[in-house]
Amino acid sequence: MSDYTIIGNRMPRIDSRAKVMGKAKFTADLKLPGMLVGKIKRSPYAHARILNIDTSKALALPGVKAVVTGKDTEGIKWGVFAYTRDQQFIQTEKARYIGDEVAGVAAVDEETALAALDLINVIYEELPPIFDPMEAMASQTELIHEDFPNNINIHVNIDTGHVDENFKKAHYIREDTFVAPEESYFQAEPYTIAARFDHEDCLEVWCPNGGPHMKSKPLSNSFKIPLHKVKVRKIAIGGAFGGRSEICPVDYICALLAKKTKRPVKIEFTREENTIATRQGHAMITTHKTGVDKDGKVLARETTCYMDGGAYSSTGPIATSVPFLSMEQAYRMESVRYNGYRIYTNKPIRGMIRTHGRGFACGLDTQLDMIADHLGIDPVEIRLRNSRQPGDYTSTKSFVDSCAMDETIHKAVEKSGFKKKWGKLPPFHGIGIGTNSVQTGFPMGIRGGSQSFIKFNEDGEATVMSGVVDNGQGNDNMLVQIAAEELGLLPEDIHLVSADTETTSSDPGSYSQVSTFVGGHAVKIAAQNCREKLFKVASKILKTAPDNLVAKNRLIFVKNDPEKSIPIKKVVRISLLNFTSVNAEGGYWPKVDMKREWVSNPYGQMCEAFSFGTTIVEVKVDPDKGQVEVIEVTAAQDVGYALNPLVLEGQFEGSIAMGGQGGMLTEYHEWKDGRCINTTMLDYKLPLACDMPPKINNIIVESLDPKGPYGAKEAGMSIAMSAAQGYSAAVSNAIGVHMDSFPLTPDKILAAIKEKKQ
C-alpha cells in the first residue's frame, strides 16, 4: 500500500456536483449583456471559385448588426505549422468543401441572422471536385491548393534502414491492404463560441477547447494584439476527443463580428455544423507488408498509408504520423519503412481523433493474426514475441523507460480465459486480442511545458493555478487531488483556477495524453515548493528539521510523533505575521528531442513515457443477420500509476464504447457528391446503453514510470485503440475470415460469410 492520503483513492470528481444539479455552465448557457447571435454562411459547392459576394441586402435587413467576408480578414491564412498555412478564416477565392466558410453574420436574434444568411448573394463558378484521394494524388492539373503538387498535403517518410535486406532474410512475408472510412467525434456539446472585446480592448473568448493557450496564440496573431489581451476563459466543456485542439474559422469569425459590432457575439453550431465544419477522423487506405522469421518475430515491415485529409491541413503532419507511431511503440520491429501521404480532397477537414487510424491499427493486428495462423502459433504468442519491452528504443529512436506491455497481455489473457477459449468456441462465436500504445505528448517547443502557481489564503486554504483544461475527462479533479496530497489539505480546501489564459501560464493542452504527465506534474512540483515554505516555518515551531515533517489532513506533524502537530492554517498565519507570504510556483518540461519534427526529422525522443494496452473481446455473430453481440470485454492498460481508479475505469469504459463498440461496429460517414449524408445523431450510429457489452473487466497495470507524477502516465487512450483491434479480431475469429474493411457492419460480415461458403 502507498503512503498517499488522497492520490490513488476512488475519489468522486469535484465537478460532478454542479453537473448533476444542472448548474455547470457550458458556452451555450452563457448570456452576456447585449449579446448578438452569430451565424456562418457556408459554401453549397464542394469546389468552386468565388466570383462575387454581395452583402448589401443582408446588411439592410433590420436587426442585422454586421456582416463579414474574406475582405475583412486581410487574407490571413491559418495553419498549425508554418508549412501548413493553407486555410483562410473566410474564403476569398475558392470554396474547397461543402460547408467552407464564406461569410458571417451577427444579428439581434437567430431568426434574423438566418434570414440575413439567405440575403447574402454569392456568385460561384463551379470547379471539378475531387473526392477520392487516389484520384486526387494522380492528378497533375486539378489542384485543390495551387502550391501542393498532386494534391499531396503532407508526406511523412520514416526509414530505419535495412528494410529490403531484412525482407530477404524473412521466412514468411505477407502484404495486405486495409481500409476504413471517416468517423466523427460527436461530442455531446455542439461547438459553441462566445466572444467580446472588453473595455480595455481585450478579446475575451469562451469555447470548448483542447487547450486555451492553443486558441489564444493564433487569435493574438490574427488580430495583431498582444497575447495578454486575448483572454480565453474557463468554461465547462462537453467533450473533445481530439476534435477541439486547434483554432477554427468560427473562432476568428465570432471575434471579428464582436470587434465590428462592439458587442458580445455567440455562435452555436447545429449538430450538422459540428460534424462537417469542425474536424473528422481521416479515411485511410493502409498497406502493411510484414516479413517474419520462423518464430513469428517481425524482421521487416513496410507500411504505406493514404489518408483522405479533406480540404485543409489542420493537424495534418501529426495525424499522418501518429497511427504509425502508436504501432511502432507497441511492437518491436527490426527494420521499418513508413510512407504516409495526407491528400487534399474536396471534403470536410480531418484532424486528430481518439482512435488514431482504426484501419491502420486493426490492419496491422489482423495481419499479425494471419501470420500467426500461417505459422501455427496463437495470437497471444505472436504478440508476446514482438511486444515492446522496457529499456528498448522505438524504431524512431525514442527510449522506452517504463513498459508493462507483457503484463497487460498476460493479465487480460488470464481474466478473459483466452487460452481456454481460443480455437475451441462454437461456430460464429469468437475471441480476439488487440494491443496498442500511445505517447504522452510530443515535442512542442516553447509550449511543451506547463507551469503552476499556488497561493495560500489566510484561512489555510489554497488557490492552485494551472493552464490544464478539462474537456470532461476529469483533469480538474486530477489537479486538485495532486495539490491536496502534496499540501496536506483536503480536496475541498483547494480552489482551482485553470484553463484561463489571463491568469494561467502556458500549457501544452489536454490532447496527446499529456495533461497528467506534464500539467499534473507541474502542480505537484509547485505544491511541493509551497509545502517546503510551510515546513520551514513549522520546523521552528515544532522544533525539528523540515525534512522530519509531514503534512496531512490540514495538519503539519512530526514524523513518528504525530502528537506533535500544528494546523496548516496556523502556520500560514504565523508566516504572514513574519512578513512572509506562502506561495510558490513549479513547472515541468518533459525532456524530449526538440530537433524532432514530424516531416523534416521524425526521429528522436518523442515524449518521456508511453502507455500500453491490451483489449480482449468475445463476441457472437448472427450468421443470418450479420449482427455482432459483444459478450465480454477485458481491458488492461499500463497506466504507470492509477491516481484515481474510479476516473480511470470511466476512461477505459468510454474508450471501449468509442474505439470498439462504435468505432469497429457502427460508426462511419456516408457521402453523396462530397456531401456528408449522415451528419446527425439519428443517422450516425453511436453506441447506446443497450448496445454496450454486459460485462467489462477493467485491469489496471502499474509500471510506476520513473518520470511520471507518482509514476503515472496516461489514462485510457491505449484502450481506445486496442479495443478497436480487439473487436475486429474477435469478429474475424467468429466468422473465420480476416476482415480488411472497417468498421465491421452487418453487410460486410454477411458478404464475408457468403464468400467463405463458396
Next chain:
Amino acid sequence: MEKILITLNINGQSCEVMVYPNDTLLEVLRDELDLTGSKESCGEGACGSCTVHMDGKPVRSCLTLALEAQGVTITTVEGLANGDDLSDLQQSFIDHGAVQCGFCTPGMLMSADALLKNNPRPDKKSVRKALAGNICRCTGYTKIVEAVAHTGNPKDHCPDCKPGK
C-alpha cells in the same frame, strides 16, 4: 407571429412567460427562464439531453412546444435536488463516477429518475433499456447504469456504493 402569454408550472413554481407559438419547451426553459440545465445536443429528439418530466413522464423538451406544456407539472434537472440536498440518484451519479463531461447528465438523470419512480429496484438490463434514448459519448454507460441500478439499493460488491444513506 405574435408572442402569447402562457403559464407553466416548473419545479413547483408557476411562471408566466411570453412565447411564440413555435417556441419549443427547451427554448423557453433555456432562453426565457434561465433554466439552462436542460441541454440541446441534437435538436431532433435523438440524444435525450433535453429530457424533462411532464407529469412525471420523461419527454424531449426539444420536440415539445411550450404551448403543449401548459396545465401539466414540469420538472427539470434543477428541480431534482431539494435545495442543496441532492436526491439519492444525483448522489449516486457522483459516487459511482457516472459524470464525465456532464453535458448528457441532466437528461440522463431525468430519464433515470422517471424509471426509478416506476421501478425503484431495476436490474441493469431494465436500466439499459430505459436509458436507450439518452446518448453519452464519454462514459460507455457502465458507471451510469451502476449509479441508477444501485440507487436506493446499494450493492455489497460495489466499491462506490455508500450504504446507509
